[in-house]
Amino acid sequence: MWKLKRTTTCGDLRASDVGKTVVLNGWVDARRDFGSLVFVDLRDRYGKTQILFSPDRDRAVHDLAAKLRGETVIAVKGVVRKRDADTINRKIATGEIEIDALELEVINEAKTPPFEIGDRVNVSEEMRLQHRFLDLRRPAMQRNIVTRHKIVQTIREYMDASGFIDIETPYMVKFTPGGARNFVCPSRLYPGKFFALAESPQIFKQLFMVSGLDKYYQIARCFRDEDLRADRQMEFTQLDIEMSFVQREDVMEAVEGAVAAVWKRLLGIDLPMPFARMSYDESERDYGTDKPDLRFGLKICDVSELVKDAEFKVFSETVKKGGVVRGLVAPGGGVFSRKEIEGLETYCKGIGAKGMVSLKIEPGWKAGGPSAKFFPEALVRALVERTGAKEGDLMLFIADEEEKAASVLGGLRLALRDKLKLVKDDVYRFCWVLDFPMFEVSEEGKVGAKHHPFTSPMDEYLDILEKEPMKVRAKAYDLVLNGVELGGGSIRIHQRELQQRIFKLLGLTEDYARDRFGFLLDAFEFGAPPHGGIALGIDRLAMLILGLDNIRDVITFPKTQSTVDLMTGAPGTITEKMMKELHIRVVE
């Protein structure tokens, strides 16, 4: 039990509080010992306050303070005192005052921490995750957590004000095929049967619409047993939304409002509305991806038509075989060394390219580089005109089948963004990507849903659904920010017959579809309204607002890339007894 309970925090006191007797609680951030005078910076979530321990005031208190170590939890009672003009610390909010200590209580001593608690030292992430409770004591991490709180708070206020209601859905659900792998939970009551952790609240929120609850939202945790990335954790948080009697513009408008409210509150920025819109085809063609980074140019150009009869066989043969030749311009890339250009080609090969052709633009429509001799002046002139290249630039071309050329150039475009430092901080370019294909073909040739199987096809494609499924476009939309997919959604199917047609196209037998989704199909027969929604990644949103490149810094206890919690050691084994009770056995 400790005696001195705080009357204020370490971030509150100002010159106007001079003369007050206060009690502060907190952690020793630093101690500066002058033999006689001892200064202690006391820290809590709200800030830092300097405490002065003078031997003239109380010898015993001073001597105790001289022995304080970093991170010890203490309580100090003292008088707020104005600092002399030349000893004011402009770097901290409480820098005009200090506490003249009368009493000191050591509440809990601390061992020397494995790393310094502060923002100025770079500590390896491994070390931080192992001692996350100390890492979270650092001001930078506290700022991330508070920002995340403010984002969620702003969203909740906005959603409530817009008539949305926060409704919870189960996390323990029935396994659903397709999509992300589920985590599975055995139950002692059902041998051989398993719950699954929800990969998303998708079906439940659709059923809310059937129930007439309309305008649903939830800040929901989702669980997916897939490999991790810088922007992916096995459990993550979504802003999940579903609305009835809407078309896609209605959903997009609602999301834009919520996002704009967040940007206004957190960054003071008025986002231009509505956000940019782009079709999936346009995005793939111009940016080589379905999540374009619009903060810089470097659009991809198709030059197939210009080179189809060229002497340069790599180009002409590719076009004759039905492929394409596309390229982009690296501004000022004429100065790249041969090694740098080779580096770019290696990068392209790493993401699936057969090769990369580069042409420097030299004075007088001349081309430079190893392949230059194959490019007569007229062709160079045409290429330059088509791509908009200028003297001193470097044109980079990929010849391949269309999809491959697009994706390689999409990657190359981002590599050039980083290499040439083409984007500034604090620029936010939102974009909706629309008109996604309904289906995609996996490597094994299986037809799968591009978004998910509940997405509605666009009306004009209903007739060719079975005949030419790959031509069908969906009423789906993705929200993209600076090349990061923030979220996606769609107008859903609300008729049993259409839903069954889609299941069938995806290769689900009627029996299987009924077993897994029977309740949904049934629901559609009891008066299902047209509805649609979206889900946005809250972790990614927080990451982008904070200018971070890693989702783990906005999650309190994240897993490593190998899905391990370095602090708790999870996952761990369970006892034989538990396994028996759960009717499960480990098989090698």
Add this chain to the structure above:
RNA sequence: GGGGGUGUAGCUCAAUUGGCUAGAGCGCCAGCUUGUCACGCUGGAGGUUGCGGGUUCGAACCCCGUCACCCUCGCCA
């Protein structure tokens, strides 16, 4: 499962072509210090160079294997 990067003191890093007792800053310990605020000064302790094996007169450095962390492809409807 594939590709790439990293691993040296408590922490962050250095160590020339394979060659001196493996160093520095911070932190830690002791002492000095009445206006510091990343205090300063003096001294000190601290190393299985991730782990295992190999090559060599000699390995932090080269080779093989392995582990951990990071980035990435596949995967993430």
